[in-house]
Amino acid sequence: xxxxxxxxxxxxxxxxxxxxxxxxxxxxxxxxxxxxxxxxxxxxxxxxxxxxxxxxxxxxxxxxxxxxxxxxxxxxxxxxxxxxxxxxxxxxxxxxxxxxxxxxxxxxxxxxxxxxxxxxxxxxxxxxxxxxxxxxxxxxxxxxxxxxxxxxxxxxxxxxxxxxxxxxxxxxxxxxxxxxxxxxxxxxxxxxxxxxxxxxxxxxxxxxxxxxxxxxxxxxxxxxxxxxxxxxxxxxxxxxxxxxxxxxxxxxxxx
Numbered sequence: 166x167x168x169x170x171x172x173x174x175x176x177x178x179x180x181x182x183x184x185x186x187x188x189x190x191x192x193x194x195x196x197x198x199x200x201x202x203x204x205x206x207x208x209x210x211x212x213x214x215x216x217x218x219x220x221x222x223x224x225x226x227x228x229x230x231x232x233x234x235x236x237x238x239x240x241x242x243x244x245x246x247x248x249x250x251x252x253x254x255x256x257x258x259x260x261x262x263x264x265x266x267x268x269x270x271x272x273x274x275x276x277x278x279x280x281x282x283x284x285x286x287x288x289x290x291x292x293x294x295x296x297x298x299x300x301x302x303x304x305x306x307x308x309x310x311x312x313x314x315x316x317x318x319x320x321x322x323x324x325x326x327x328x329x330x331x332x333x334x335x336x337x338x339x340x341x342x343x344x345x346x347x348x349x350x351x352x353x354x355x356x357x358x359x360x361x362x363x364x365x366x367x368x369x370x371x372x373x374x375x376x377x378x379x380x381x382x383x384x385x386x387x388x389x390x391x392x393x394x395x396x397x398x399x400x401x402x403x404x405x406x407x408x409x410x411x412x413x414x415x416x417x418x419x420x
Contacts, residue, residue, distance in 0.1 A: 167246075169197050169210050169278060175227040189227040196225070196234055200279075207302070209279025212238050242282035242297055245275035252310045254318035255329050256291070265333060267326040270294075272314045274306040281306035283313060331379070337372035338364070346399045347407075349374045353392035360397065360404050367407050370396035 172190035174197070180187045184204055190197045195212040202208075214235030225232055252272040260266035268289035275282055280299040283306055285291070295313060300306040320329040345363035347370035352358060361377075364370040377394040397404040400411040 167244075167277070168192070169195075169212060172197060174199050177227045177231045178229070179231065187231075189225075189232055191225045191232075195238060196232060198234075207279065209301070210240070211278075212240070214238060240278045240280050240299070242275065242277075242284060242299075244277045245282055246277070248273040248275040248284065248286070250286075251307050252314040253325075254314040255320035255324060255326050256287070256317065257319050257329075258289070258291075265330070267319075267329050269326045270314075270317075272310040274303065274310055276303070276306075283310045285313075331376070334372040334376050338369050338376060341373075345370075348397055348399070348404060349377055349394050350397040350404055351392070352395050355392070361394070367396060367398065370398075371407070 169190070172192050174188040174190040176186060176188040184202070186201045186203065188199045188201075190199065196215060198211045198213070200209050200211075214237075216233040216235045250271040250273050254270050254272070255267055256270050257265055257267045266289070268287045268291065270285050270287040270291065272295075273284050273286055275284070279301075281301070281303055282297070282299055283295045285294045294317070298309075300309060320326075321332070324332065341362040342365040343363060345365040347365070347367050348360040348363045349370055350358075350360050362373065364373060374394040374396045381390065381393065396407055398407055403411075405411060
């Protein structure tokens with residue numbers, strides 16, 4: 166139970182017998198107003214600073230009438246103790262190697278003192294992308310979470326981050342080119358090392374190699390593989406790494 170729920174609340178005479186019952190409680194830090202709606206059985210709280218009374222001490226006696234209130238101190242999402250995921254979307258970012266990364270972002274709702282908030286959470290270390298706006302009901306918060314996910318989703322319907330990245334690699338790789346100067350090279354200690362499918366650009370070959378490696382690791386989970394696929398380019402009849410400098414051709418001079 167949170168602090169504002171533990172104080173004793175009293176209904177002023179003018180608020181008694183109402184469909185919406187308003188009562189007040191107090192501790193050394195704040196004055197709290199509790200609103201209970203009998204029609205839908207919802208409860209919400211508001212808190213206020215003690216009123217500025219320099220000439221006399223604050224006299225809190227709501228059983229005699231509504232008390233004076235200082236400035237309101239709104240409840241914030243930082244005070245929410247339990248969050249529930251109600252939606253998700255895919256967000257993209259630039260990875261450390263300048264490639265495109267993607268993360269599954271959860272949109273969560275949480276409640277404190279009858280005020281609902283939304284936030285985002287992901288496993289990629291991203292910060293909360295939602296603002297501090299509060300909502301009066303769970304339904305309103307769920308609707309806001311759905312709208313937020315739809316607005317920020319960068320994937321196609323039904324895709325998670327992994328499916329999004331796989332589709333993007335397939336789009337970049339495109340169709341092989343039998344005359345291309347780039348290839349997906351099978352690099353291994355065995356005697357079957359050599360070039361595979363060829364492509365017209367380094368970007369296409371890099372994407373195709375990444376797809377091939379994903380398939381390799383999928384069928385060999387947890388293994389320390391001594392083989393793999395890598396993009397290479399054809400220079401002087403040899404397949405070399407994309408960043409590898411070609412060897413100088415030996416020149417022959419007549420004696």
